Amino acid sequence: MMTPSQPKVPWLRWAARLTLTAALLTGLVWVSHTPFGTRPAQGVLRLAGRMVAGKVSVCRDSTPQELASLPPHQRKKKVCKSRLFSYTLRVAVDGTLLADDRLDPPGLSHDRPIYVQKEFALAAGEHRLALELEPDGEDETGVAISGPRPPGYRLYRKITLHPGRVMLVWLDEKQGEFHVMGEESADTP
């Protein structure tokens, strides 16, 4: 009742099956092993750290309207919010400023730790690194933050970057200093 639409010679059909299957498998292997990326000639400077110091209370006087809108037992003359200090990060390599960023503490109340995580691809070789992480005395709106100022952190030194390697500059807040990791090349025994 029906006519199949296939080559009538069996060996030809099997040859076609094998050929097509081989072609599909070749495509599968090729996409599964697609060349991607080359070993970079540059090195990478990675900055990382976490800061929780500098918790302060930012207070302001309540307005008469605010006081009037509250029940008597909830009326406070001052409204205070705890927050962390903002910081300014400056990174200069060989005298060139690579970053000058203000780091605000995350969270609605700006009370979450600040995480620093930055990478700079640089030419392999020796460089002069100047790194400053200073507390900022003002909040996001430019209002001065009162309270004890937390410490700032600074690192000035020569670094050597190797091709395809990462030099990690890690802030150890407890010890109050930067640590440097990965100065040795991958070939160093």
Next chain:
Amino acid sequence: MPKHNPATGPNRATRTIAQAITWLDKGFSRVYGAGANPLYHTGPLAIWMLLVAVITGVYLVFFYELSHPFESVAWLQSQPVWGRWIRALHRYSSDGAVVLTTLHVIRMFVQGRRWGPRMMAWLSGGLLLAALLLVGWTGFVMVWDGQGQLIAVAGARLLDSLPLFTEPVGRGFVKPELIGPSFFFINLFLHLALPLAMTGLLWWHTIRLSRPGWFPPRLLMWWSLGALTLLSVAAPPGLAGKADLLGVPSPGEVDLFYNFWLLAGAVVSPGWQMALWVGLWLALMAVPWLSRPWPAARRPESWVDQRHCDGCLQCYLDCPYNAIRMVPPPSEGVGQSPGRQKDHDVAWVETRLCVSCGICSASCSPMVIGPPGRTGRDQWHQAAALAKKAASLDHRPAIAVILCANALSPGERAALTGPDRLGWQVDCSGEIHPQTVAYLLAHGLDGVLVAACPPAGCQNREGSRYLEERLSGRRDPGQKAKVDPLRVDLQWAESGDLPRLKAAMAGFETRLRELESPSKPKRGHP
């Protein structure tokens, strides 16, 4: 994406893709045979690939050490038969699952199987695709080689672009000391838990099918498994060297089936990448709403004239989508002939599940079920009109050509019909009632040629198979219809088959002339 306008139909891009798929279908059918054409079984084949990946993965996980992930994989890699090759089979079957799932999505899209009753399958399919890619991501990270490090760090950057985490996810990859067994435990947990979740999604994906095809035909199963095993032996994937968080990851090669998203990293920022991939996935999930046809272009669902239903269950058994229920007959006076209370259940169509395939039209002996205008009785009227036309034909043999709209393009359908060959187009060959064919043969037509999709390629799953069984008397109501097999020519057809169909038509005409010659019996049932 505009809704389909009934005047214009699917847009040009969809038509182009559909044409490409048709040609691929035809090419693969020629090579593998229509029954074992892998493109007709993309869904079951994807499940089969996943099953192979699960079985090999269960074996591999026994050798995986959370405290030394790379070293344990490297040890496996050093064992040729029970390590490297099994790992290769795990990898290649996972790759195959992505390829087949993608082809399945494209196929379902261009065939319009994405909205209405099929929306649930589309949405669960979108979730399955996302879960599959996530499982793959965790799998590559598990190895903790250069590729694993690359996608772990890049993935963390994507996550950190979302304003969700107060502590950056990428912080964990800043220095080697921060990555430990707990990270690999969570990763392994996800790698095992997500496939379990996928099992539930697969159940949801196929819940609306009466007879879901979980596995492909055996030939295809063993052929694909054999091919992947050979590939695993011939070209097993290597290891890119242990991940080094104080090194710039440069694996040399990546698996683009799973890690295609890395390509965007060279062009756009992590935030835009995240927006791109999430946006594409959401667009995929929104396809059932965005691309549904205009109400005027939708085919109406089946209905039943319960007064005349004889409760034979055939439509209930035949419906591929579980859309027909047997319910107690309506009480007297409500849709019931006076004084004739039925003593059996009658069919009832759950319209929200009905895709209007019309298969039930051909199931029903009394011809009282089917989409409006396509029931057996409607077909009977059309057959009567054809028979009337045939009576006025001088040309002999007089042939009716019944053409499935899904099998051939409009131009091909037109080329097969003409003044001497009376054409009749149906939405799915599964709706052709055998009594209609018998009627045509008994009322002036010398033969009936039917061009239908190959059974494995039927867009309504079982239409072509049922047609063949009904016309050959192996399925009711075909047994009652007693169609003369010598005067019916059933051709499995795909777009591009016009020359072959024309040749088949010529051969059929010759056969009918021989049947009409005085030396041979005129009609009969051998």
